Amino acid sequence: MSVDLITFGCRLNTYESEAMRRLATEGATDQPVVIINTCAVTAEAERQARQAIRRARRERPDARIVVTGCAAQINPDRFAEMAEVDQVLGNHEKLLAESWTGTPTPRIHVTDIMTVRETAAHLVDHFDGRARAFVQVQQGCDHRCTFCVIPLGRGNSRSVPVGGVVEQVRRLVANGYREVVLTGVDITSYGSDLPGQPRLGNLVRRLLALVPELPRLRLSSLDPAEIDEELWQALAEEPRLMPHWHLSLQAGADLILKRMKRRHLRADAVRVAERARSLRPDIVFGADIIAGFPTETEALFADSLSLVAELGLVHLHVFPYSPRPGTPAAKMPQVAGGAVKERAARLRAAGAAAFQRFLDGEVGRSATVLVEREHTGHSERFAPVIITGAMEGEVRTVRITARSGDQLLAA
Numbered sequence: 001m002s003v004d005l006i007t008f009g010c011r012l013n014t015y016e017s018e019a020m021r022r023l024a025t026e027g028a029t030d031q032p033v034v035i036i037n038t039c040a041v042t043a044e045a046e047r048q049a050r051q052a053i054r055r056a057r058r059e060r061p062d063a064r065i066v067v068t069g070c071a072a073q074i075n076p077d078r079f080a081e082m083a084e085v086d087q088v089l090g091n092h093e094k095l096l097a098e099s100w101t102g103t104p105t106p107r108i109h110v111t112d113i114m115t116v117r118e119t120a121a122h123l124v125d126h127f128d129g130r131a132r133a134f135v136q137v138q139q140g141c142d143h144r145c146t147f148c149v150i151p152l153g154r155g156n157s158r159s160v161p162v163g164g165v166v167e168q169v170r171r172l173v174a175n176g177y178r179e180v181v182l183t184g185v186d187i188t189s190y191g192s193d194l195p196g197q198p199r200l201g202n203l204v205r206r207l208l209a210l211v212p213e214l215p216r217l218r219l220s221s222l223d224p225a226e227i228d229e230e231l232w233q234a235l236a237e238e239p240r241l242m243p244h245w246h247l248s249l250q251a252g253a254d255l256i257l258k259r260m261k262r263r264h265l266r267a268d269a270v271r272v273a274e275r276a277r278s279l280r281p282d283i284v285f286g287a288d289i290i291a292g293f294p295t296e297t298e299a300l301f302a303d304s305l306s307l308v309a310e311l312g313l314v315h316l317h318v319f320p321y322s323p324r325p326g327t328p329a330a331k332m333p334q335v336a337g338g339a340v341k342e343r344a345a346r347l348r349a350a351g352a353a354a355f356q357r358f359l360d361g362e363v364g365r366s367a368t369v370l371v372e373r374e375h376t377g378h379s380e381r382f383a384p385v386i387i388t389g390a391m392e393g394e395v396r397t398v399r400i401t402a403r404s405g406d407q408l409l410a411a
């Protein structure tokens with residue numbers, strides 16, 4: 001009996017899809033299953049999910065089609081009204097074993113995600129087609145940024161106890177994974193709901209101490225306002241913690257940051273970058289920035305653009321603002337659609353130029369590269385590197401000899 005997964009959105013969804021693959025395989029019934037794990041961050045992500053559902057029904061008329069993920073959690077009826085769909089599962093229900101055993105459950109099986117208090121480690125052994133493993137440490141979010149629907153889809157912040165994370169990482173390393181990425185919705189709020197309130201830095205240090213066989217640990221998005229002292233210490237002292245931080249910046253202008261209800265201002269972001277560089281000179285930064293947030297003028301946008309150079313951002317993720325139903329920002333005066341697209345293009349161009357400069361600066365340096373697919377992988381600073389004759393999953397120390405387009409060549 002086959003289980004096919006179509007996953008949209010973030011690393012957390014990727015992790016949960018692997019957990020569902022395992023639950024659905026263990027709970028096997030006679031009917032093949034197609035699971036569409038949706039994302040609600042943009043209107044485009046939802047459109048693509050509906051398209052994938054229609055295609056799945058055409059291609060797999062015999063399969064049970066289950067739709068889950070944030071878009072299904074927030075708007076279950078929207079998917080339930082599609083004739084192609086057999087069941088809609090909420091983000092909590094999708095990780096319950098009983099949802100996959102053929103035990104009859106309602107066609108719309110979605111509970112109020114705000115009532116969910118716990119999040120357990122759903123042990124995953126394997127990531128289909130990946131040499132880097134994602135590990136969920138936290139779920140949900142207690143913040144309410146004005147543009148964001150994620151709390152509506154994932155509920156309030158809940159952390160996986162340290163022991164559960166350690167067990168999960170040990171399992172993946174035993175299965176040959178050499179790099180793990182700690183992921184969640186707002187990982188810098190890790191531990192606020194656990195006894196003793198261990199912060200993210202404490203988790204990182206205990207994990208590296210308890211799993212000495214793990215060669216590389218990477219972190220997903222960090223809120224610059226919530227980096228704790230132990231995480232700074234880990235950055236300075238733990239060579240296995242990769243010198244690559246992805247910051248959830250969102251904008252460069254203080255006025256926009258306030259209207260987004262972010263917890264940091266531009267000067268805080270600058271201070272974070274300076275402190276990180278003083279503790280770990282080889283660190284590189286990525287960041288999420290939204291283009292065209294409501295009320296953003298050309299001058300306010302220029303503050304986001306200039307942030308790329310001021311912080312030396314090299315791995316830039318640009319999001320054209322997408323009004324999401326139920327968010328305060330959707331009710332604010334909107335920037336014209338054309339300007340949103342145009343600003344996103346300018347930000348991407350600035351990001352691409354910074355990335356090229358970063359790659360040029362890597363030539364002549366040595367790097368350790370995790371080989372992910374045939375002959376390609378990423379360095380500790382997350383530069384894409386081509387290495388001939390290397391095995392998938394191998395970590396190899398190389399010398400960067402040249403740049404070829406958006407990749408580096410190594411010997």
Ligand code: SF4
Binds near residue numbers: 150
């Ligand atoms: S911190 Fe803000 S942007 Fe991030 S998930 Fe929470 S509400 Fe959304």
